[in-house]
Amino acid sequence: MSTPAPGGFDPPPYPYDRLAEISAVAATHVGGAVDLSVGTPGDPPPSIVVEAMANPGPAQGYPPSAGTVAMRTAFAEWSSRRLGAGLDPETEVAACIGTKEFVAGVPHWLRLRDPGRDTVLYPEVSYPTYAMGATLAGCRAVAVPMRPDWSIDLEAIDPGDAERAVCLWLNTPANPSGGLDDLVAAAAWGRKRGVPVLSDECYVEFTWDGPPRTILHAGCEGVLAVHSLSKRSNFAGARVGAYAGDADLVGYLRKVRQHAGFMVPGPVQAAAVAAWGDDAHVDAQRDRYVRRLERLAGILATVGIEAPLPRGAFYLWAEAPDGDAWGTARMLAERLGVVVSPGEFYGPASTGWFRVAAVATDERLDLVASRAGL
Numbered sequence: 001m002s003t004p005a006p007g008g009f010d011p012p013p014y015p016y017d018r019l020a021e022i023s024a025v026a027a028t029h030v031g032g033a034v035d036l037s038v039g040t041p042g043d044p045p046p047s048i049v050v051e052a053m054a055n056p057g058p059a060q061g062y063p064p065s066a067g068t069v070a071m072r073t074a075f076a077e078w079s080s081r082r083l084g085a086g087l088d089p090e091t092e093v094a095a096c097i098g099t100k101e102f103v104a105g106v107p108h109w110l111r112l113r114d115p116g117r118d119t120v121l122y123p124e125v126s127y128p129t130y131a132m133g134a135t136l137a138g139c140r141a142v143a144v145p146m147r148p149d150w151s152i153d154l155e156a157i158d159p160g161d162a163e164r165a166v167c168l169w170l171n172t173p174a175n176p177s178g179g180l181d182d183l184v185a186a187a188a189w190g191r192k193r194g195v196p197v198l199s200d201e202c203y204v205e206f207t208w209d210g211p212p213r214t215i216l217h218a219g220c221e222g223v224l225a226v227h228s229l230s231k232r233s234n235f236a237g238a239r240v241g242a243y244a245g246d247a248d249l250v251g252y253l254r255k256v257r258q259h260a261g262f263m264v265p266g267p268v269q270a271a272a273v274a275a276w277g278d279d280a281h282v283d284a285q286r287d288r289y290v291r292r293l294e295r296l297a298g299i300l301a302t303v304g305i306e307a308p309l310p311r312g313a314f315y316l317w318a319e320a321p322d323g324d325a326w327g328t329a330r331m332l333a334e335r336l337g338v339v340v341s342p343g344e345f346y347g348p349a350s351t352g353w354f355r356v357a358a359v360a361t362d363e364r365l366d367l368v369a370s371r372a373g374l
């Protein structure tokens with residue numbers, strides 16, 4: 001029964017599961033493999049957040065699917081304070097269980113709302129869940145070309161695809177490339193064509209080049225900003241994020257998601273209030289990532305690889321020698337005992353590249369540096 005019916009969906013292997021063999025090579029080093037493949041934070045969440053989760057008050061009832069008033073208010077206050085973007089927590093903000101489920105699910109719900117549209121537009125070098133969300137909704141996944149600076153090229157979108165689009169995804173700062181988009185221009189593009197523009201901003205506070213960008217700077221009409229505490233607060237294990245923007249879209253998605261039973265657990269919502277209420281831990285984390293990115297670039301230089309520092313996010317995105325990303329991943333496992341991600345995980349346009357996540361702790365990076373002779 002595990003074989004799908006003819007024409008049925010056969011889930012591909014999960015990208016990171018394909019790294020088992022390379023991980024085994026890295027693990028032969030004394031001290032074991034240092035995993036720089038998945039973008040999962042290696043540092044702990046702040047203690048105020050963990051304490052709030054442990055003492056959430058009465059948590060026996062079902063939590064509100066849209067998020068508690070306290071959580072939505074903490075998010076709106078954070079958005080105003082850190083991004084300069086005002087939001088009404090009553091109508092323009094809602095919770096998600098981390099953002100991956102939202103990214104994977106939203107094309108399906110938008111298509112239910114407008115069955116005449118069947119296409120998801122997304123950056124051609126990007127987090128793979130944008131394309132997977134299209135597939136899971138029975139939509140066409142149409143990759144949008146990127147410019148050499150890794151920003152999306154809106155002019156390259158075929159008008160026929162735009163007419164059919166349930167949404168356009170953007171990701172600023174971008175995983176894996178660190179690219180930054182002109183989000184105000186993207187909002188205008190979507191409004192002109194009636195296409196919701198969904199802006200995944202989970203790395204927004206790790207913007208290195210200029211101030212943080214949010215699509216909400218263009219106003220809320222026709223757009224959603226998608227945010228996560230996974231990266232901001234090293235809280236990936238708790239699963240909590242939020243989406244915010246156009247009140248009609250937020251209202252519709254809140255209703256659908258309530259019917260489907262999407263709820264962030266109550267104690268996690270209490271912790272989210274503490275996380276969005278505090279900035280000191282994020283500033284400390286920013287410093288850590290900058291130091292680690294520089295350090296990793298220095299480590300790669302010892303094996304002859306030049307990796308530019310990104311404009312945002314916490315990944316190095318580098319061209320593989322001879323365009324052989326899998327070979328480079330294997331070489332790095334053999335020589336440095338690290339596991340990195342071949343570029344094809346982020347789309348067929350980036351097979352000659354690879355990604356290094358600066359997520360390992362400083363102690364693990366000490367080990368890699370010593371293997372590199374530094």
Ligand SMILES: Cc1ncc(COP(=O)(O)O)c(C=O)c1O
Binds near residue numbers: 097127171202236241
């Ligand atoms: C661009 C991007 N969006 C969304 C996510 C999902 O994060 P989470 O589900 O933990 O909020 C990730 C995780 O790596 C990501 O890189």
